[in-house]
Amino acid sequence: MPGGLDTHAAIRWRTAAKAGENQGNQGKAEPMNLFADIRDAVADSIEALGRDGGLPAGLDPGNVTVEPPRDSAHGDMATNAAMVLARPAGMKPRDIAEKLAQRLAGDARIASAEVAGPGFLNLRLAPEVWAGVVRTVLERGADYGRSDMGRGQRVNVEFVSANPTGPLHVGHTRGAVFGDALASLMRFTGHEVTREYYINDGGAQVDVLARSVYERYREAHGRVPEIAEGLYPGDYLVAVGQALKDKVGDAFLDRDEEVWLDEVRAFATEAMMETIRADLASLGVRMDVFFSEKSLYGTGAIEAAIEALREKGLIYEGGLEPPRGKTPEDWEPREQTLFKSTEFGDDVDRPVKKSDGSWTYFAPDIAYHYNKIERGFDVLVDVLGADHGGYVKRMKAAVAALSNGRVPLDIKLTQLVKLYRDGVPFKMSKRAGNFVTLRDVVERVGADVTRFVMLTRKNDAPLDFDFARVLEQSRDNPVFYVQYAHARICSVLRKAEAAGFDLTAAADSGPGLEDEAEFALARKLAEWPRLVEIAARSHEPHRVAFYLYDLASAFHSLWNRGNEKPELRFLHEGDAAATAAKIALPQAVAVVISAGLAILGVTPATEMR
RNA sequence: GGCCCCGUAGCUCAGAGGAUAGAGCAACCGCCUCCUAAGCGGUAGGUCAUAGGUUCGACUCCUAUCGGGGCCGCCA
Incomplete structure (x- = not known):
């Protein structure tokens, strides 16, 4: 790396204007989201090149991304800018990439910029940048990765909403964990979140x-x-x-x-x-609102919601076609009140009132969602079991109609949880009423394990839950693996304190990074803010769990490097300077692991038993 | 008959439209006088179900087909 690097500038890379966002940070304006910052640098370069004629003026950098390359041999970050801009600029991708590379080389953060493949620009960052990431993590602590992406948007996450006819069972457990983690995740990304439960007490x-x-x-x-x-x-x-x-x-x-x-x-x-x-x-789930279906009856709420649709010309009296294919024996045409959901992508218009004049189940659901819209939410999320799949299109249609397309409704369906004990399917007695409850699960394995495991699959993939395996202490149990990493770090920090080292000094003196395993870990830490935003945007909290596993893996890897290279160990007896230089990185890892676990609602382990 | 989800290594699964598709398990070979080896490193393993399409570029988006699962089959 260039010896003449201005480390001071490299650390304080934020422009004065951007640093303004970080006021109150005693002038130590470290970057929060490194990927966003570098992307800004690329966008700025494109604009500057547009001004001085290197590129056509006014190019839209909207589709430009900066992301970690699959292969770390390609550098620390890669941008697709040249390929995205080739067509609008009327230039060859590699030519654009060359110009960008020259421009970016002037940035103190960027150690090298190389054009590769069809026009990728591979960036390698200065070592100081990675040390800066570690310092940022320690400065921000639990707030590292928090973002204002949501800009205060009001989000309603409705989940569980089980019929009030019995205790919650495993299926509800998955929905409960998913909804709760999603709510925390969105709060972490600057949304104002309401956790809500719809009580089906009207049917x-x-x-x-x-x-x-x-x-x-x-x-x-x-x-x-x-x-x-x-x-x-x-x-x-x-x-x-x-x-x-x-x-x-x-x-x-x-x-x-x-x-x-x-x-x-x-x-x-x-x-x-x-x-x-x-x-x-x-x-560990606490709802903000329990909303009663019954409260919609006799108050005119349902009538008002249907009336709102009627005013938009979306309600009519009519009959439905018989189902395609074989017509059921008892099918006969019936006059009923229908909602034109087909205008919003549904397959068939849906009845809201039966021919006998009573409401269908759909009607109070419409009224309930109308109520959410009227309460001023900007985004609605419903977390439902997969058996409600048939309900998705019509509900989205209703919300689109009632909010004039203003409020997006995302419906997340959670697939089945299959229970096992040591690989053997957990047979539930066929006798009705005898099912595995949420309490059973929590009492057997604990809330932390339950929550983490429930988030180790995408919501739309079935989940295998093995009572024996989730308690196993091995690498193929992600709960253990992540907790073990955290516990190891806590152990090191305890020993450091016992040895009289001043841990607060570590952050100031800054991490001395030298080994590839250390840089790999710092790179992983830098991804956290980006990962959080992606996960929040796609409403996929499982990404946090997978990230934590990766982070733990990078940490365990570094730990073992200490076997071969003792200088990489975190504790150096009798050497305060060396210890301060090395202990900052695991400290930062612990910060991010506990921040990630906090989103998942899991308590970090400080020691393993 | 309709709708939804899934199909990626032997198994379980990741994978914001980017490069030579990645982990864990299982298999094989290594690493503890050293902060927890409850761990780490390496080798091997692939037609990303199939066929078209969209585009500079598709595991990713669209269409069809096949296979697995789920819901419904009518006042959902």
Whole structure:
């Protein structure tokens, strides 16, 4: 690397204007997102070249990206600028790349810029840049990687929303973890996030619940419960029946349903929601809003939502075509109230009101989403089980219609969780009501493990959850592997403190990076802000889990390099300067691991047991 | 019959339209007098299901087909 490098300039590379964003940082304006900064530099170069005639003026750098190359032999960062601009500039990609390379070579951060392949520009950054990344991490601490990408946009993440008829099960667990992590992720990227649960307390299923609880109530009075086909048989209702007895005594005994139905339904629903809230709490999930479907009935809310659609000319009375293919025996044309969802990409218009005049399930859902829009959210996210796949197009259509296209609705479907124990499928008894609950899972493996494992797959891929394997302490268990990295660092820091080293000095004296394994780790740290933004933009929190695994891997790798090269170890007995130089990097890694785990809702381990 | 998801190494899976497609496991070969070897390094392993299309460039986007899974089959 050039000996005459102005390290001072290299560290303080932010222009004065940009540094303004970082006021209150005592003038130490280190970059937050290195990739964004270098991309800015490329864009600036394009503009400058446009001014002095090297390139046509006014080129749009919108599609220019700066990203880590697949192969690190290609350098630290690569930009596609020349290829993207070739057509609008009317020039050959490699010619553009050459001009950019010359320009960028004047940037103190950039050690070399080489044209490669069809017109890639491969950039190698000055060693000081990577040391600067480590310092930035230590300065920012838990805020490193936080961004204002969301610009305060109000996001509503609706998740779990299980029917209030029983405790949460494994499927809900995945949705709960996903939604919660996504909410944290979006908050980290500058969105204002509301976690919301939609209580389906308005449909027939809560009547069934009430009748089921009534039988348990009778049971509490010493009667034999009659759990008819279709009622909920689960034991968890026994206590609810008892509680009902404690509350109302024998007031409902041997009375007609009309006497007790409303009250028992309300009582049972509340009891179930208490259970569900406790289930969520055991996972560390806290909702901001519980929204009751029932609150939409009798208040004109549904009517208003349908009316809003009608005003847009999207509601009509009519019949649907019989289903294509074989027509069911009992099919007959029926007049009903339909929403023109086909105008927004749905396959067929959807009924909102049945021929008997009652609402379909779709109607309150429309009203609920209308309510979210009216509450002023800018972005809606629904996290649903994959069995709701058929619902996606019509709901997106409704939201597009009601918000005039202003509010995007993203529906994330979480696929099945398959349970195993030591590779053997976990058989659930066919007896209805006997399923593996969220509590079962959390009690067996703990909330941290549950959460991390649930995020080691994309939401739309099925997930295998093996009770034995997730507790295994080996490299192929990502939870352990990441936690182990963090614990190792904590162990080192404990020893450093015990040896009397001043850890706060490490950040100031700065890391001395020399080995490729150290640079690799610093590069990984530099990717964090970028990774966070990509994950938030695509609503994919699993990317955080995968990143942490990669980061841990780079760390373990460096750790073992210390076997061959003792000078790379983090602790150097009796040598404060050497220790300060080496300990900053693992400190920074610990900061990012705990920041990442915080987004996933996982507590970092400080030691392994 | 319709809709949704998936198809990448023997297995489980990553992969913002970029270069020679990457990890882990399993296999094989190495590394502990040294901060936790609960770890690390290396070798081997591929028609990214198939066929078209879009473009400077496709595992990635579009269409069709095949295969696996799921939901629905009608007042969803």
